[in-house]
Amino acid sequence: MGDPLDPTRSDNPRDMLAISTLIGQEEREIQQTVRRFVTDRVLPDIADWFDQGVFPRELAKEMGSLGLLGMHLDGYGCAGTNATSYGLACLELEAGDSGFRSFVSVQGSLAMFPIRAFGSEEQKQEWLPRMAAGEAIGCFGLTEPDSGSDPGSMRTNARRDGGDWVLNGTKMWITNGGIADVAVVWARTDGGVRGFVVPTDTPGFSANNLHKKMSLRASVTSELVLDNVRLPESAVLPGVSGLRGPLSCLNEARFGILFGVVGAARACYEAALDYSITRQQFGKPIAGFQLVQRKLVEMMVSVNRSALVAMHLGRLKDAGQLTPAQVSFGKLDNVRQAIDVAREARNSLGANGITLEYPVIRHMTNLESVYTYEGTNEIHTLALGRAITGEDAYR
Structure with missing residues (x-):
């Protein structure tokens, strides 16, 4: 059957549905740039940062130099990429750690976005260029x-x-x-x-x-x-009043999340896949056992399905057609799919699954926060319920 990790295989275990073919050249270059940053600057130390409970603020300027901060905004030093590129960057960042995607989401979508969308020209000039460069957080x-x-x-x-x-x-x-x-x-x-x-x-x-x-x-x-x-x-932000202001910011951040958690799920699935191929029990790799294969298949299907949802919503956003309910769909389902993948991957690694030598337990606990913030699972369920019934069940 050949090497199961050979990326030239027609059925690539790391991209079964060939989702990479849906990504344009510029988007691909951005994604690869962020993946290299995560590989070189995040993954070597992330277990220690997680263990010590610290965020390396010094990397903010590096992320700024790569154009990742406020990257989907125009002008004032921002990169002005399309929404899908921003989403793919979030995916790669969260494949490293949810903390890095959260930093970029908060900086760009929750802090820079309201200044860009609702701020005065003075506020934009004072803050956005420095925030885009990572000089101000x-x-x-x-x-x-x-x-x-x-x-x-x-x-x-x-x-x-x-x-x-x-x-x-x-x-x-x-x-x-x-x-x-x-x-x-x-x-x-x-x-x-x-x-x-x-x-x-x-x-x-x-x-x-x-x-x-x-x-x-x-x-x-x-x-x-x-x-x-x-x-x-x-x-005062002069361009908005009422809850429309903060809720529009949250919608921007949720878009980054629905892409980001695909990265966390992918990292967990790939860790379980690699482990199952190299881990020997009863005289053969555990990947050769039926129960293990079922777990791997379920993880693979969830990762690919969530990636397709994210890409579709990214294209809708780039076309100016994305609705808040559709964002809720992506946030609701992609996060819970990622949690399921992380838990299954943890189980697949056995005792090794609880150590920071592997990324799975770190992603698994991080995703518990992602499940709750930027709208709980329950709130997004009710948002979708209102969208399909016309009835508001919040109260």
Whole structure:
């Protein structure tokens, strides 16, 4: 039968449906560039970073030099790629670790995107070029200790005081919070929810990193505290009011997630495949046993199916036709498929599956966070339920 890992085989075990044929030349070059970065700069040290609970901030500038930060935005130093290229970059980053994809998603889709879409020209000029270069890091302050799936119940508020705004409140589970130079903070005002561009060195602003996490350990997660943070009128995002602003940002980030988790699933499947071919039991590779082959096939099918969903949604986004419900479809199903793959791969590696010598347990625990953030599985289920029935079951 020949070498099962030979990429020239007609049935390539790493790309059974030949999904690579759906990718254009420029998109392929971007994907390969990111894959090399992950191979050279992330994979050699990611087990230690995960074990130690640190994110290597020094790599932000390298990601900036590759054009990965805000890559799907136009102007102000951003690469201006199409959405599918951004998605493929997220896929390769998450094949390394969800923490790196989260960093890029938050920087580009949650911090840079609202400034680009809703900010003043002054705000764009001040922040976007530095953020695109990785010289300034951003975070997104929406979730609160008692306000997750229901952002409309947020308690953080901003009140007028002369020509200034004064912000008070607490945000929780904020990726990049402890290393950020700027925070896009959403707060309740007398005129509805507004976004504020908050330099993190503003008096009254503080970030407390969360520790003892068992998931997304190679990522900074923080609590943001705003204690009478005084900001000028120029700090307000002038182009949006109401929850439409933050929800549109979340939709951008979810798009990156539905691609990214395909990378995590692929990494787990390929680890299990490689292991099964080399691991000998009862005188032959365990890949030769029926139960192992069934596991590998189920993983392979899930990875390829999720990749097809991601590519299709990427093409819809590039055509300007992607709807929020379709994003929910991708986020809902691709994440749960990735979790299933990771758990099956962990099982396939036996005791070796729980060590950081292999990537599987790291991806498996990371995906538990991805399952919850940017809209829980339940919220996306209800979003799809509303889309197909016309009935709102949130309340």
